[in-house]
Amino acid sequence: MRKLLQIVCLVTLALPAGALSARAGIVSGPRMIDPPAVLGRDPLGTDSFYAFYETQDHVLEQALRVDGGWIGAGTEISSQYVLYDPAQRTHHTMTIVFDAPILGVASGGRRLRRSDWLGVDGVKYKRFRDRGKEARDRYTISDDGYSITFKMRANSPGDYFRILTAARGYTPPPPPIEDDPPDTPALPEPGAALLFGAGALAVRRFARQRSR
Known part of the structure; x- marks a missing residue:
């Protein structure tokens, strides 16, 4: 058993860094798949959410x-493509968690078409009617930006989304620096207060003498 563990560790260390992080973008949620060669109407026909990675770390x-x-x-x-393609009309809720903040979502047919250049090389993204989400479909992004929840009602031809996240090298911004406390007026030292009081008394006496 120990020898087997040693072999596994050696194989893991021998893998390139890219292989270990190749699917680190989506933490939980849909079933991860290799993209179909053709993405048209009803490519899957099953009651599950699926996703695959598209262009990653692109400026x-x-x-x-x-x-x-x-x-x-x-x-x-980084771009991720999400598919929900049940064979019959089905209601489904799914939350997808990412390891980087969500920057935007393309859910309409036009926005999907105009961002298809982010797709996987060799995959044919077909244009068809009702591509994207339906009118009653909803999604919400969490307050921290790291997860998205879909509430779907779909059937043919399925619902499709492109989720754009920050690149995997994203570094969260540092916490905001608190404003410096307002300056408080400096209190006079005791000696300075005595000198000020003596000076004020001398001025009063001088004024009285002149008034006489």
Whole structure:
């Protein structure tokens, strides 16, 4: 048994770093698969969420449109494609957790088409009607940005999403620096207070003498 463990450890150490982190983007949620050669209508036909990795650690040369806004040029992103393709109309809820913050989601047919250049080389992303989510489908991103929850009602041709996260080399920003406390006025030293009091008394006496 000890010899077997030693062999496993040696094999693990011999693997390149990229092999160990190749699927570190999605922590939990859908079933991870290799992408189908063709992504069209109803590519799977099963009542489960599936996902696969697309372009990873890519720096955007221009801003990318996503639901509700844009991801700015110069941002380093990773792309994940999520599929939900039940054979019959089905309700399903799924939470997907990532190891980097979610920057945006493309859930409509047009936004998926315009971001298909982030797809896997050799995979044919077909254009078809009703690609993306349906009107009653909903998703919410957690407050910390690391997970997304889908509430779906789908059947043919399925629901499809592209989730863009920060690149895997993402470093969380440091906590905000608290503002310095306001400066408090310095209290005069006891000796200075006595000198000030004596000076004020002398001024009063001088004023009285002049008034006489």
